[in-house]
Amino acid sequence: xxxxxxxxxxxxxxxxxxxxxxxxxxxxxxxxxxxxxxxxxxxxxxxxxxxxxxxxxxxxxxxxxxxxxxxxxxxxxxxxxxxxxxxxxxxxxxxxxxxxxxxxxxxxxxxxxxxxxxxxxxxxxxxxxxxxxxxxxxxxxxxxxxxxxxxxxxxxxxxxxxxxxxxxxxxxxxxxxxxxxxxxxxxxxxxxxxxxxxxxxxxxxxxxxxxxxxxxxxxxxxxxxxxxxxxxxxxxxxxxxxxxxxxxxxxxxxxxxxxxxxxxxxxxxxxxxxxxxxxxxxxxxxxxxx
Ligand code: AMP
Numbered sequence: 001x002x003x004x005x006x007x008x009x010x011x012x013x014x015x016x017x018x019x020x021x022x023x024x025x026x027x028x029x030x031x032x033x034x035x036x037x038x039x040x041x042x043x044x045x046x047x048x049x050x051x052x053x054x055x056x057x058x059x060x061x062x063x064x065x066x067x068x069x070x071x072x073x074x075x076x077x078x079x080x081x082x083x084x085x086x087x088x089x090x091x092x093x094x095x096x097x098x099x100x101x102x103x104x105x106x107x108x109x110x111x112x113x114x115x116x117x118x119x120x121x122x123x124x125x126x127x128x129x130x131x132x133x134x135x136x137x138x139x140x141x142x143x144x145x146x147x148x149x150x151x152x153x154x155x156x157x158x159x160x161x162x163x164x165x166x167x168x169x170x171x172x173x174x175x176x177x178x179x180x181x182x183x184x185x186x187x188x189x190x191x192x193x194x195x196x197x198x199x200x201x202x203x204x205x206x207x208x209x210x211x212x213x214x215x216x217x218x219x220x221x222x223x224x225x226x227x228x229x230x231x232x233x234x235x236x237x238x239x240x241x242x243x244x245x246x247x248x249x250x251x252x253x254x255x256x257x258x259x260x261x262x263x264x265x266x267x268x269x270x271x272x273x274x275x276x277x278x279x280x281x282x283x284x285x286x287x288x289x290x
Contacts, residue, residue, distance in 0.1 A: 007031055007061075012094040014101045018149045021063075021102045025150055028061045028099070036060030036182075037152035039143055041068045042103075043083035043197035044092045047187040051156040052096040054184045060154055063100040064093050065146050067109060072138030083197055102150065109145065117141045120167045120174070123261045127163050128276060128285070131251055139164055140171050147172075147179055155179055160186040160194050162274055162287045166261060186286070188214070194286045201282040209246035210279055216241055216253070217288045220273045224255055224266075224290050231255035231264050235273070242277055251276040251283075255290060 007027040015021045025035055036055030040048050048064075055062040066089055073079035086103060093101050118140040129136060147155060157165045169181045187195050192214035193207075202210055216238035223234040231254070239250045254263055258270035267290045274287035 007033075007099070010099075012090060012098055012101055014090060014103060016102075016104055017108055018104070021100065021149055022151075024100050025063060025152075033061045034059060034153040035150065036062050037146065037150045037155040037179075038062060038064040038098075039146050039155065039157070040064060040066055041082065041197065042066040042089050043085055043200075044089045045187075045195045045197065047158055047160060047195040049092060049096045050187045051158060051184050052093065052098045054156050054182060055154070056097050058154065058182070060152070061100070062096075062098040063102060063150055063152060064098050065102040065104075065150070067102075067104055067142070067146075069109075069138060069142040070106065071110075071114075071141065072135050074132055074134065077132075078198075083200055102146075109142070114141070118144050118171060118175075120171050123163070123166050123170060126261060126263070127252060127254075127256070127274060129163070131276070136164070136167050140167060143168055144171070144175075144177075147177060152179060154182050156182045156184055158186060159183050159287070160196070161285070162272060163261060166259065192218075194284075196284070198282055198284070202279065206246075206279045206282065210282075210284060212242055212245040212247065213275060213277060213284055213286050217273050217275060217286055220253075220255065221288045221290050224271070224273065227266075231267060238275075242275075247277045247279050249278040251278065253277070258289070 013024050015024055038051040052062045068082050117137050119137050120140050124136040165183050172181050191211055193211050220234045220238045223229050224231055235253045239253045242250050253275040255271055255273050258272045264271055271290040272287050276285045
């Protein structure tokens, strides 16, 4: 019989409550293991799996949370339509070597009215911040809760959501939270399109057009790196190319400082070219290091 204080040798434990999560995590801790949290909204793909593998490579016991967080969706966004496939997600996590899946209900995450929120100023002023009011506050609050529920050594986030990664890093630093935040490279389809749970909304025609975003990011990164044009010139050309290539709205296409996310005219230090655009009903975001 497995004692409560001893983790199972292998396999995925699915837990639904904070109490079960803490018990499962502490069993690994008692066995001398470190813990790596991978927060997700489910509908998992290879991008998410790479975060679990990142945790394994660093020797952490991977713990993945699956929670479609309502507070980070705007009233006109796709919360109810967001893809959900819990059984498929558990299979992927099991195959990847994840040990604990935390899939709480909304009431477990938010018992009663949530009067406390976490706001990260400054780096949320631009890019997705003004376009998705309340989004980063929802993200920072739910990630704080998940970190405090799991108390991991490290937490793993994708560079795919670059502004989110910077927001979390800054939050952990500013609030002296005792967790290391690890950013992991974006996993792409063979042709370069960044993997995203929302890619399944794309029609075959839109899927072809969607690749334009990656191609333009590569082009701008090359142009800016080589000093062949200013950031403003390169990104204006790229935005127009996206519209010509079938994107309906280019929300932003810009070069920013890699940490402060402030717009740059010339990329002297570490910089990121970053874009958001709409293709039909799908909103795509992506970015590259310059
Ligand atoms: P999501 O469930 O889409 O909110 O994402 C959960 C985590 O997976 C976040 O840290 C994302 O940045 C990360 N992620 C999503 N897509 C990718 C990708 N293509 N490559 C790497 N990480 C990703």
